[in-house]
Amino acid sequence: MGPWALDRVKAGEKTPLPATKVKTPLVELPLGATEDRICGTIDIEKALGQGIKAYEPGLLARANRGILYVDEVNLLDDGFVDVVLDAAAGGVNTVEREGISIRHPAKFIMIGSGNAAEGELRPQLLDRFGLSVDVRTMDDIKMRAAMVRDRMTYEADPLALCASVEAEQQQLRDKLDGATEALKNVQIPREVRLKISEMCSLLGVDGIRGDITTNRAAKALAALEGRPEVSLDDVKRVAGLCLNHRLRKDVLDVIDGGAKVALAWRRVTDPARAEREAKVAAEKAAAEVEKPKAGSWGGLPSAVPGGAPAAAPAKPGSWGGIPGR
Amino acid sequence: MGPWALDRVKAGEKTPLPATKVKTPLVELPLGATEDRICGTIDIEKALGQGIKAYEPGLLARANRGILYVDEVNLLDDGFVDVVLDAAAGGVNTVEREGISIRHPAKFIMIGSGNAAEGELRPQLLDRFGLSVDVRTMDDIKMRAAMVRDRMTYEADPLALCASVEAEQQQLRDKLDGATEALKNVQIPREVRLKISEMCSLLGVDGIRGDITTNRAAKALAALEGRPEVSLDDVKRVAGLCLNHRLRKDVLDVIDGGAKVALAWRRVTDPARAEREAKVAAEKAAAEVEKPKAGSWGGLPSAVPGGAPAAAPAKPGSWGGIPGR
Amino acid sequence: MGPWALDRVKAGEKTPLPATKVKTPLVELPLGATEDRICGTIDIEKALGQGIKAYEPGLLARANRGILYVDEVNLLDDGFVDVVLDAAAGGVNTVEREGISIRHPAKFIMIGSGNAAEGELRPQLLDRFGLSVDVRTMDDIKMRAAMVRDRMTYEADPLALCASVEAEQQQLRDKLDGATEALKNVQIPREVRLKISEMCSLLGVDGIRGDITTNRAAKALAALEGRPEVSLDDVKRVAGLCLNHRLRKDVLDVIDGGAKVALAWRRVTDPARAEREAKVAAEKAAAEVEKPKAGSWGGLPSAVPGGAPAAAPAKPGSWGGIPGR
């Protein structure tokens, strides 16, 4: 409940308050945005014309109850990321400047994207994102060619392409609506919650934001698949998304974040197997260091990428939904 | 007594002046705040509209007789920290700019938090904070899981959770009010004061701010626990909070601030035992250097953190109130 | 269709809408341009005079349906390049500042030139250019002398020179108009599209922008030469223009981008021959390292450049149109 609605309830209005359905707003925060545009500011026109201080809402106000998308979030000023994350966390934006003091609801989901090679967020900010996904280029030639064809079809006639996938889209929307409804009744057993916290502690994650996010994501997955209770398997499937970006990177580390999370989970749920795997992983990693670096040009790899070496992960990270059981 | 009240007393008003009870203000100083917002400035509206220079109070004025909270205080401009600490120390804020010369009471408790890994305050500023607490992530899995459950309960129904802990909160408020009342009658014997100054001198603390703070904190602890006189044990329990952050860090130092303060206290109060302990500590520290660094990834620690190695301090610094006797 | 036309269609107007022919605009973006000039801003005169916020279009609006030329694009602020490329990609420019929120069509072809020795674009920006050409100074003395003569003739009487080449220019314009018309009917067989994606995957190009651009460029070449279907040879002739600038540079690499693209194409279309050539290229490159660097002054090369050493590429990169079969 935002502060304005809360005021009305406190003032004695019957709940639920009358409601209006609006389209979920999708607001994009451009790279060069100023603090004024993000948080809102004084309306200059009114200030000059009528001599009053009127507040003019910013992007955070517009994104209320919707989605705020920030491309190249890693290139955005740390201070702005801070302001946006604060609002996203508290659901409220406070503007205090030049004698104005305003609080308005700013409850939104923030989505950021960026190329980590161009600069990283401070670890303290990165840690405040709930989930993270590592997106890479597909290696599968047929899928590439299909995407190229789709894109060229879209460019030739955008409306036709959209129409052809409408049914599939609607199905997805319905599934998400159902899951949102079901979420409030999903239970997460105490032993599952203890396993999550054990894993987070084992990984040395700072604070308990990782614990909370993993609990929530596991519940959301159960809801999406129509199950009333979170299982250990749900946790296993979401743990990487929730925790990978919370692990401090050590330059000498040969095991990447994803592998560490998986290993920690197995150690928590199946200690014996984990012990064996840790041994194997360490040996493989040591061997890896000897091999030539993939990025350097040492002649082209063999012509058929389908015959990719067994050691390399197939489709390394292209987002294909939450991994199945 | 603030300057305005003082003027009225000087003008002959009977004391005590009539008083009004207001809620203690809790003001947050945001990271991007300007000096204008902190100290107050000219009211532009009035300046343009009526041609007069009216003062518009800033955050320091609003925080008067309350609490000023600064998150990420270590990222705040040193100059601003200076201004805020000056006001906190003197209880008065002086604004002198563009022909305005105003002094107003600004008596508040300043609380700052921050991640020292992101940058430290100048030692000269750090030294002006009274007490410091080093907060770390809990290792206890059951407590983590309980906190996660509480947080999720809160998110589902904030008012219900608040109601469920109200009695406990009220009890704490009453205890604090009682201690505030009792504080003015708490005595601190001369030999205790001498021991405090001896410890501070031994630690090479600059100036006597450390001595004063330790005296005050020990008195507050006695008041909180309902005792009329400060004991040596009170000093022992607060010394770390008062002095840890006042010790200059030496990069080659293997003993941390807390251990130094404890050692100094024992040397002052029980020289023989201190001598023995110093020896042991030095040996243990030398051995520590040989061990692998905890943060580097050398396989996961054994699965049950409850079985933590004896040498490591249990719950390393999570704030659990003032240590008991 | 721009948003304004789309509104009219949605409002029920018959298609096609009435059309007016205007000259294709050619807009130059100067090096010192501000964001205001590029994107447009508030009309100050109207704002002050009439008290209203009127939008004053910028260079992007002027370039709509035309060409935007940016000299020394590598010296332009990365943020501006970003804004311009975003508009070029989406065909729409969004202006949001000081309470204005305007979207206008900005569909243009962007052409940038620059001297890479003076600074390079971020790889992420470079990758968003469709085609790239590497221009060098001609070595052919007769062509140089002819160009000098033409330039001096032009300076003496510009109009006369323009008149003398008008027929040739018109022929070129007609050919381009015809190809634009024919383009929509050019087909690109599935096996060609698969070969393109295989080559791009082999080269490790990030994302599928390279695939899309190569498809388009091959279709344009077929259209220009009046053929109804794209052949493998069309791809071979445009691959370098489309992909050279998308390859990450490795400082130790002795094979340049163009050679890599050609090698990758042959490996995809004629694996046996590619194998042999890769061997030869590597040997030649190794030998190259031993030779004295061309730029250092070690006496002048032999007097007749026409007798250039066989190893050096004749006319190394001067743009002479798309290479013939």
Added chain:
Amino acid sequence: MGPWALDRVKAGEKTPLPATKVKTPLVELPLGATEDRICGTIDIEKALGQGIKAYEPGLLARANRGILYVDEVNLLDDGFVDVVLDAAAGGVNTVEREGISIRHPAKFIMIGSGNAAEGELRPQLLDRFGLSVDVRTMDDIKMRAAMVRDRMTYEADPLALCASVEAEQQQLRDKLDGATEALKNVQIPREVRLKISEMCSLLGVDGIRGDITTNRAAKALAALEGRPEVSLDDVKRVAGLCLNHRLRKDVLDVIDGGAKVALAWRRVTDPARAEREAKVAAEKAAAEVEKPKAGSWGGLPSAVPGGAPAAAPAKPGSWGGIPGR
């Protein structure tokens, strides 16, 4: 005599002009002060309201015939220190900006304090301060405890503490007033002046500011103690205060400034003894280098600081008034 008074005398007024007694102003120059606030500026209100250029005095004008205190003077912009020192030296502040040209008397004593570890003034500025004192933390535990007690007494009832020391304060004020009166009649014999200049020359002090300050300080000491003529002993007692900060620091120097001044004085007044002492000092200094550095943590010093090693100066620099004979 300030320029305004001078004008009146020149205009024929009888001297002495009528005088008014005002309290000596004590003005503090805050760290963030701008040049406007220091020197004065145009009164904006009058400029906008009445269209005239009125001068609005700054801190230097307010400090006239009083004291200007600058905390953390070493962190102040060098340019501002320059302006303030120029005014202090000449007794006049000249403001020339935006068509204003004003000179007003600015005769004040400047007192600066700072922590040299945070940054030093340019030697050229340091050299323009008259006297310097090096303040350190007291080692005497009883004095520390007494100061803590006094401070806490003050905080409990400020007026009461001030009343309790009023008599002592008044005595000091009377003594200073008497000395000020007596100063004009104090004589300094030629042989004393020659010894001062000989010492300054021996120390390689730049310019003759050191000579002048030492002459003045010695006279002031004689006046304070009620003697009509400066003795060699007066010079000896003030030489360190006047000259320590004027010696260029050499990083390899093992003898500190104070010891050098004392040594130079003895060489000037008692060459034979100086010769012997120089030898001893050099030997002691060489030995010092071998000893462990005091600041490093090598276990705590022995528990009773009262038993401080004989070689170390007791109370190293805490200001206890001018050293007695």
Added chain:
Amino acid sequence: MGPWALDRVKAGEKTPLPATKVKTPLVELPLGATEDRICGTIDIEKALGQGIKAYEPGLLARANRGILYVDEVNLLDDGFVDVVLDAAAGGVNTVEREGISIRHPAKFIMIGSGNAAEGELRPQLLDRFGLSVDVRTMDDIKMRAAMVRDRMTYEADPLALCASVEAEQQQLRDKLDGATEALKNVQIPREVRLKISEMCSLLGVDGIRGDITTNRAAKALAALEGRPEVSLDDVKRVAGLCLNHRLRKDVLDVIDGGAKVALAWRRVTDPARAEREAKVAAEKAAAEVEKPKAGSWGGLPSAVPGGAPAAAPAKPGSWGGIPGR
């Protein structure tokens, strides 16, 4: 023909248009000039007073059909040099800012001077200057003394000195006017043009600006000396001025730019002799490296500079007009 004249011709006016003789303007661009002053800007007075946007011409407009002189051109902002060179090359200055869009003729000769030791232009800018001259201090004592005498005579009576050289000046002006008239009829044979391009290609000059400038300069020299056709000797005499500054400097190069140009020309026109000379030059250069550097102080050179060592170039670079045959 400037754009305004062109408009009139297009509008049907008879050519030649009526003409007015004005003195050739000589405009100096000061080092601290802003872009506003260089390119022109809005007339603020008119903007505020009459509410219209009037263009106020800058230095480029004032320099039209004249000379623009930039002292210390190497210290000028690269961006400004760019703007000025663009205008000089195109003869037109385009101003686009704050809603103004103006083009005006700006056809001028730009002359820049500077001390290369204080900083160099970017090679890309340097290359856009037509001719360059390297000016050094004269060694001839009699000429120095004569110049000193002339300067002192000028200072004593400027008008008298100017009068005494007026005839000589007028003769020079007449000669230049005649050459300007004759220039349009000077021919440059094809074989000469080919030799120029061969030389430029041999020297590795970027682009063909060097070729064009050498053609023009050789024609100007022929015109100045009253000959109707350019000879190979004309090219030889101007080649250094046209090409020296276009050669990339290699720090290890022992042969300076002038020598390279001369050598290249001889290789193009007399290959056999060039071969012999290259050998000698290389040997001399190698020997040079062994000799003590002239700038270091190793005692003064022998007293009579007239007896300068044979190896050193007499009058090394002082500008004495174009070298004779």
Added chain:
Amino acid sequence: MGPWALDRVKAGEKTPLPATKVKTPLVELPLGATEDRICGTIDIEKALGQGIKAYEPGLLARANRGILYVDEVNLLDDGFVDVVLDAAAGGVNTVEREGISIRHPAKFIMIGSGNAAEGELRPQLLDRFGLSVDVRTMDDIKMRAAMVRDRMTYEADPLALCASVEAEQQQLRDKLDGATEALKNVQIPREVRLKISEMCSLLGVDGIRGDITTNRAAKALAALEGRPEVSLDDVKRVAGLCLNHRLRKDVLDVIDGGAKVALAWRRVTDPARAEREAKVAAEKAAAEVEKPKAGSWGGLPSAVPGGAPAAAPAKPGSWGGIPGR
């Protein structure tokens, strides 16, 4: 003659124009001066009040026909030094900004002082100062003591001290006035001028500013001492002042600028003796390098500085007027 006077003469007024005697202005350029204050700017009051652009003169205008003094000239922005030196050289200041274009006479003598240890001027600026003097602290104790006495006498009664030296001052003024009058009739023989240029050439001074200054200074000295013709001895006495600062410093140089100038002069006027001296100087310099550096603290020098070692120059550079014959 300034431009305004010139206009009047050209307009036909009889010469000499009527003249008024004014006191020679002495203007000080403060360190923080802006370009506005130096060159003059628009009068804001008039601009706002009356809507006209009136020029408000700056410091250069005020210094016309007087002296401009710049303390710490080495800390002044290079650009400002440039502007001031340009005006000093040309006697005219040109102001071109915001539509104003004004030239006014600015004929003044510029005097700069500074501490070279705090930063040096660019060699190109240093070279434009006419004469330079190196000022050091006096070693003579009696003179120091006398100066201290005089200063303290002045502080006690400024007017009295000034009165006591008035006669001496007037004598000096009369001598200078006489010399100024005589200067125009002083002759400098051709052989003297040749010797000056020979010396400058020998020293490798850039340009002929050194030659001109030496000629002028020698004439001024002859005029001051009442002689009608410059002698070689006059040149010898002023050469150091004119040329020392024009010699490029070589860090390895053991002979300072003054010695070089003297040596060059003797080589020009007495080659045989110069040869012998150069040998001795080189040997002495080599020996010097072995000696301990004077600034390092290696015990105090022997007590009586009057007994200074013979090798050191007595009174090393304190300005005592032009050296006698």
